[in-house]
Amino acid sequence: MIKAGIIGATGYAGGELVRLLLAHKNVEIKWYGSKSYVDQKYADLYRNMFELVQESCMEDNIEALAGQVDVIFTATPQGYLSSLLTETILRQVKIIDLSADYRIKDPSVYEAWYHIHHESPQFLEEAVYGLCEINRARIKTARLIANPGCYTTCSILTAYPLVKEGIIDPDSLIIDAKSGVSGAGRGAKVANLFCEVNENSKAYGVAVHRHTPEIEEQLGYAAGKEIKISFTPHLVPMNRGILVTAYASMRSAYTQEEIKEVYDSYYAKETFVRVLDQGVCPETRWVEGSNYTDIGFQVDERTGRIVMMGALDNLVKGAAGQAVQNMNLLFGERESEGLALVPVFP
Amino acid sequence: MIKAGIIGATGYAGGELVRLLLAHKNVEIKWYGSKSYVDQKYADLYRNMFELVQESCMEDNIEALAGQVDVIFTATPQGYLSSLLTETILRQVKIIDLSADYRIKDPSVYEAWYHIHHESPQFLEEAVYGLCEINRARIKTARLIANPGCYTTCSILTAYPLVKEGIIDPDSLIIDAKSGVSGAGRGAKVANLFCEVNENSKAYGVAVHRHTPEIEEQLGYAAGKEIKISFTPHLVPMNRGILVTAYASMRSAYTQEEIKEVYDSYYAKETFVRVLDQGVCPETRWVEGSNYTDIGFQVDERTGRIVMMGALDNLVKGAAGQAVQNMNLLFGERESEGLALVPVFP
């Protein structure tokens, strides 16, 4: 049994981790960490866990935890892990960090977008960006996994093959993303009240959203050069789901069939990426509750552009599911163990 | 492996059956029956199943199916199964009927509420009402299971112990139920369009809803006499979930503690009924996607009444999940096999 501890178990991503790990046959959750709810019964905060989780919340104490478990998931605000991580901790335990602290290799870029001083840049080099479909081999031997963001996972998986193959001009890439509200977390904010969000759609963080440099870095590796993209996140009234619509200029004329072949060559063997049939657009409902990313596309001969589309569940493939997938790779489990979740519809 | 066939696989309850059976380790779905979509790929109708189900829809042909499978689920309109069922079929295969055809013992009551002539009343006597928590023993040996309705399951489980123990006057029982929209099915009707349902709540079928006699019959067995209740269903804007609020006069003064003990004595050992802590009201979100029924209550000393509350997912415990639970009992599987679903929140 893999012994797991969760720091930040009471946010939505933490809650989803609990849901997934409870159903994983080789994992035992040993620590439900919380900053705000110490000593409260976890199932009083997430009553879906009533009779399933008996434990109470414990302090977010990573040092204490490191000696007791095999893997720590940190579902914490940016800056938390980077301010506490030490070599001593990393020698004892694998860490899968759901925050952004180790996703960006250049600490000055991190600091420019997050406005936080990075306190442990010495681990940036060894941290592995935990997008399993792309970095599988390196993940298996890592000590520290930077679990990708929700917008980022969807954006990168959607555009990656066409960037990598040089089919699109990466500097023409415009990513328009729509997200459900759980991505905003369980904090009590007026902006996320039901009445503020329901019957509403809006863009936010235009031109300054923090997931932008993460996408640029990863797709830049694929392009073999630094790139700059436009990324605009939107909030739409649903609990879960991210839909990415990405636009780019094609470097020459391609047919639908040719593009489909490229996608298939990258993803046909991937369990958790489904390249849809031609003409089918991904929809968030078809992946809800599951670890899938669904991908579709449309060549537009009139404009010489291609429209790429991706959909995933921000709490699963965009957070907790990907973290479990990383854990499976780290511990030699079957990659899909605990993740064979049929999407829930309706 | 249990070989299963589904007649009416393309409705919402049928789709949920597929979701659950795909995750059941000892079941193989052999037949995706459909009236309207014969020869279409099932995954084109339920794209959540893309890459998970390769089969196309087949005719709704119960006779052909009976010889090929071990169990048939009929998720069909009222009157379908009763017009086709024969002794020949029942000798070959177990049947779990999600329609109302065999739920009511007296065909004249069925005909009065459903306005359909019952064409095979000879099977009414042997049909077992498939509410596992109450009829477990009889289910195990049945050939024909009348799988309860969604409103009914929630109403009966919520009130049953207090009726059975004589704590409430069953003729004072008033059940006010709120349902998500998936209970209305996947048919194309203006009344169920998004814009008609969103931002709306309404009662319907007041005093004439067909689940009324089903509740009366089952709670009548518990009361040891015929009873008459008020039952009012409502539609509220959510996909899944039924919430029942039931009111009744107590026959004498009871404390919260005493009532809690009664509920616990019935349900403490039940996997799929969770009696909540005192003062906690059930909420549909805490059971969504799972086979649980959550139950709470409040004694009101001022009025001498008790308010009983129950919540379940209408597509799981209210339909497909209960059907799988019945199947597990019929075939000697562990009762919770394939149903260890942690509720999905948010």
Add this chain to the structure above:
Amino acid sequence: MIKAGIIGATGYAGGELVRLLLAHKNVEIKWYGSKSYVDQKYADLYRNMFELVQESCMEDNIEALAGQVDVIFTATPQGYLSSLLTETILRQVKIIDLSADYRIKDPSVYEAWYHIHHESPQFLEEAVYGLCEINRARIKTARLIANPGCYTTCSILTAYPLVKEGIIDPDSLIIDAKSGVSGAGRGAKVANLFCEVNENSKAYGVAVHRHTPEIEEQLGYAAGKEIKISFTPHLVPMNRGILVTAYASMRSAYTQEEIKEVYDSYYAKETFVRVLDQGVCPETRWVEGSNYTDIGFQVDERTGRIVMMGALDNLVKGAAGQAVQNMNLLFGERESEGLALVPVFP
């Protein structure tokens, strides 16, 4: 022009008051009072008012305000007005209180349900309960209006004629109410976040909700005696709307036609109460954005009960619209001035 001041202009009821008063041809809003947002532009808090309201929020200072306006609306928490109201204020200005402070005549009842000491009980006697359809004459000459609650308005208007005429046994009355989320206010609470409310229904405040004694008092006047009822509020995922389903035993057998005549005799001339055609159930969408209360009913011969149903928009007829209706009566305006709002659908 009637000069109006609003204390508590930044809550949802306050915002709705602004919306309605802006469209009232004889009113000028002079004061946008706020506790939390003093000196902030009102239209920065309610961007629907962009270019329509230039003013900034001012302090919630009732004494300063009393000398400057003709009417003050207090859309404030319970206990606010009762702790500040003086004879000096009342001599200068009419007050329409949207809180509960003056709704209940007996201060000990108020204190028992609200757990607040009432600091100005000397005004309880003269305060007029502002349910226009019932207390119209007395409202016209009042100084202090206790504007009814949202659940209360819907419950009373729905049951009043049948209680008043002795058709139902008032002690058998059970009111099951469903509310949209705006009734919970604009405060930042986890419980009202989109992800907590969406896809969820729940009861709350069972047997202890504060609107209970208000309904009992007003229907008690109609019954000519003290009564006790059961009242259960529920939260359903919509912005606006209250739906009341009320159950009571009929004192003798009545037909649908007889009941319809009774309702019509009370409401046929009322602009803002619409008694629906027989067999039609009220739905919240048909009144959204308007000052209407829609009423329907169903006699149930089987049980000897009647099911009464009412629907209104909690922010309009359940709060701000009713306040404007009261203001119109107080100042000799046409009762429907500023309230000729066609419900918005979809």
Add this chain to the structure above:
Amino acid sequence: MIKAGIIGATGYAGGELVRLLLAHKNVEIKWYGSKSYVDQKYADLYRNMFELVQESCMEDNIEALAGQVDVIFTATPQGYLSSLLTETILRQVKIIDLSADYRIKDPSVYEAWYHIHHESPQFLEEAVYGLCEINRARIKTARLIANPGCYTTCSILTAYPLVKEGIIDPDSLIIDAKSGVSGAGRGAKVANLFCEVNENSKAYGVAVHRHTPEIEEQLGYAAGKEIKISFTPHLVPMNRGILVTAYASMRSAYTQEEIKEVYDSYYAKETFVRVLDQGVCPETRWVEGSNYTDIGFQVDERTGRIVMMGALDNLVKGAAGQAVQNMNLLFGERESEGLALVPVFP
């Protein structure tokens, strides 16, 4: 009094026209036309109109209607009006067509995108594209108004000043639009059922949506040349609202202030276009129920692009409200008569 007839009064746009015209002080609706509901009471189809509209639906007979009213609104499918319109009709009555039949000057373009043969191209030249803010003068003297589409109105108003002033390269324009579900109409389709749309976001009609050439034509006039754009519509789970996010390359470096000045120079005097303060993104909730279009933008120096954003209510400024605005211009009414609607929030 302007006598108005509506052909297609029972769709959502028709229903919204009725709502607006009922509140217009100088209009009388003489004809509630319907194809499917002839002789049914209009208020039985739109119960929000109960007690407000007594009339029943009449045939969709444009010839009979032409002699009886001053203006006809056609809220009908594409191809309806173009197959029936005659000079005789146009001599009797003004026509405001909410369909696409006369929006595109070149019938071959219309036919290519709509797959409908245009049967009265002789009226294309004189038809005036009814985007009041741009074509005000020509609208006043027209006989036939081509009322713009919902996506189109939002897209054009958002991009127009920057195209007209040559600030952006129009061929770099990418428009990503998100729409509520009422834009899909009141027809009974599985795809628009509550359970299919709720908790879902999707693109559709990628690269082939019919509003594309309409946007290209109108913005082409502004650019002074033919242009080609990318336009992708999306469906998000809300009743009303369109949000447009538009991306384009700037021809040189502009500051936020410079762009704001350009927008203000076009729209500061426009009642129904609100240019938001810098840094504020439009949200659909702030315009719901009103005739406003809210516009915001963000210069992105990193990429040399500008992100333009617009929001409107698809049934008001995107359909019925714009039609009323056109009617006001046609008949010399104050342009905002009947349209002084404060947006409804929440």
